[in-house]
Amino acid sequence: MQKILVANRAEVALRIIRACRELGLDTVAVYSTADATARHVRVADEAVCVGKPAARDSYLNIGALIDAARRTGAEAVHPGYGFLAENAAFARACEEAGLIWVGPSPAAIDQMGDKAVARELARSAGVPVVPGTAGTLTLKEALRTAEDVGYPVMVKAVAGGGGRGIRVADDPEELRSCVVAAAREAEAAFGDDSLYLEKLVVNPRHVEVQVLGDGQGGAIHLYERECSLQRRRQKLLEESPAPNLDPQTRAAMCSAGARLAAAVDYASAGTVEFIVDASGDFHFIEMNTRIQVEHPVTEMVTGIDLVKEQLRIAAGEPFDVLQDDVAPRGWAIEFRLNAEDPAAGFLPSPGEITALELPGGPGVRIDTAIYAGYHVPPFYDSLIAKLIVWGRDRDEAIARGRRALSEFRIDGIKTTIPFHLRVLGEPSFLAGEYHTDSVAELALA
Template sequence: MFQKILVANRGAIARRVIRSLRQMGIRSVAVYSEADKDLPYLAEADETYAIGAAAPLESYLNQDLLLQVIKESGADGVHPGYGFLSENATFAARVNASGARFIGPSPEWIEAMGHKTRARETMARYGMPMSPSSGLLDEDWTATLAAAEKIGFPVLVKPAAGGGGIGMLAAHSAEELQNAVTQARSMAGRSFGSAEIYLEKLMVQPRHIEFQILADRHGNACHLFERDCSIQRRHQKVIEESPAPRLPRTDVEAMGDRIVQAMEASGYDVIGTAETLRDRDGLFSFLEMNTRLQVEHAVTEEITGIDLVAAQIRLAGGARLNEVIPSQPQINGHAIEVRIYAEDPVRFYPSPGTLKTLRLPSGPGVRVECGFSEGNRITPYYDPMIAKCIVHAPDRAQAIAGMRAALEATVIEGVKTNIPFAQKVLADATFASGEVHTGLGMQILGQ
């Protein structure tokens, strides 16, 4: 078991990991940039280290500085959280080479799944269903158009690296495709350092269903059910829930079992999330594998009672799956999460500023993960998420009602937030019916 773990992240996820470390009796090491020196997670860690200026490249993405902290602190493990270096195979390999252990999948798996076209090729070999797609596109417009016509319009232009919906653009015609390819290359290059893109069939009103995977280093894997992440704004998740509403359990369980079989056959390890789309005919299609803890992991924790952070740490340390979780995990009730962002609720532009008032909800069934305290500043340097609110209830209707009450009780002043958008979705009759799809959020907003 680990003795001391460096949390190579910030804010809410750093705070979340530190909480599990304390419960496990493992000492925690926190790092912070100049912009984060007043955030509350620092007071909750056993040790803290300043790692540079506010810009991520000079702090949380600076591998040399983080490796130096590993050496100075004597940490024998590194938890990367999500974002930043959590899916960076080079960093994972360097951590392991330093004598510490990267708390995530093996670097080989991070590398294999970090590139979307290679990930699709890998998972196709293990029987995962795939929607039609192209290989990597070169600069030959004739070949690009031919690939799109072979797939059939509409298509989605997607960066091969990165995530979070950045650079994903729809094209319904050849003219739209040419513009989308140019824009997607530019966005991908700026955001991920790679301008590689490919095409994928654009499904009409699909469901975004993802499966939480745990696996040990001894060939065993399992899924902890699914999360429905269909409520999005511009391809980025805003509301997640589990179990997925109005889906046959037999269909969902069959897909989950299929993914587990692929994970065991391939030798995948520690933690991951298999993301899929489900079309209106009920067919699943593999999208990608996220080789890290997800932002929305708390939804699964609430319905299963399993601490995913603790499980991830123990599996990375070599524990067997049956030592970490119950042999037959069960779904208990329903959980919904809303991501609360400092952003304009209509145009979704970031809204940095000082949190002059920060009153978050509490009560039975309500859980809040927040990286800030009143008076802290939401800076333009990082993701503008303020908090995640999770509500667990006996059924979906009660979870929705509880979330509506929780958001009504939330008071945030000093920045704009997306709470009005979330409230519109939660009050919508189509959402309440469970007939959700990836375009519903923007449809409710009238966009």
């Protein structure tokens, strides 16, 4: 495989293009008419317009993406994250067109994308799951299960993602309305109104394990990331290692993640996500069958390029790294910088970037595709940059993050930089004692 079509945009597309270039691979960028001047378009070896600004007319247009690959002679497709990255139909369409899919098999995407099926696969692999339904449910089954596991409970979309299709119920009456509302939202967002139910773990931590699978029953883990700092179930900051995590819990959780990946013959990079309760017990919640936004955190502490590993696995090559070779060092934190106004309830802030100054220095990495004069379009996700810092320990990483954030200058639009600076002054964050509801409790958002 010599030419890769990158079926994505902006920061992640640029990230993939750079990895391809280091491996000596040619790249094809795709873009909507709104992204004609985007940086990923300029950096790739070739670029093809795939449609109008709306994602459904461009980045979600499977036919246009396949046609772009055919016309340019691309042999493989890397979907990045978001858009069609976890779409089994797109993966199948690529394979049927004779293209190599840089990711897990369509079967694995289907299995792990169905949250109810994924729970049962986890159970079978000996991975602990949150108490709840074994499969999709009716209202009657939801009421019975809630009575068994105890309120509060969460109703969740089987095909869910991004925090959508989730409702919390504290009693039977509320559960009835939650089932109706969650099904309606799931149908609108995913085209599938199937639901399942879980016991709600109050104030949990959200910890995920990075895995690599070879597609032949072999899998390794690259340790964990703490992802508990969230707003409306959207991650805002990630760090590795997870603070205040018991070494025995860390070892068991990471082993469970690799075991589940091996059980489904997983190929490529993926993330097994867990919640950790107040007693330190962990429970599987889902698997993301793609590269994650926060993958640089793992790269900073392990020195392993996850995108290159994806490309090697897709080409049928063995792992470039074995489990015993994975030795995390130091501490890394990623700050997601969005074009949003934290002072106005995180309202989107598209527009022209009139001036841009990026931080630098030891242990500082910037993943972005913006530039002075770039116009942030209103059609896509608001993420415009990721600041990743590394330190010998957590204190140094935090100090480096504070320094780098204060150097960042993005004029013309509002960003979440002020929010992150506030977080770094919060005693609970500094102590590593935070959970998925901390942002709301501290009135940071």
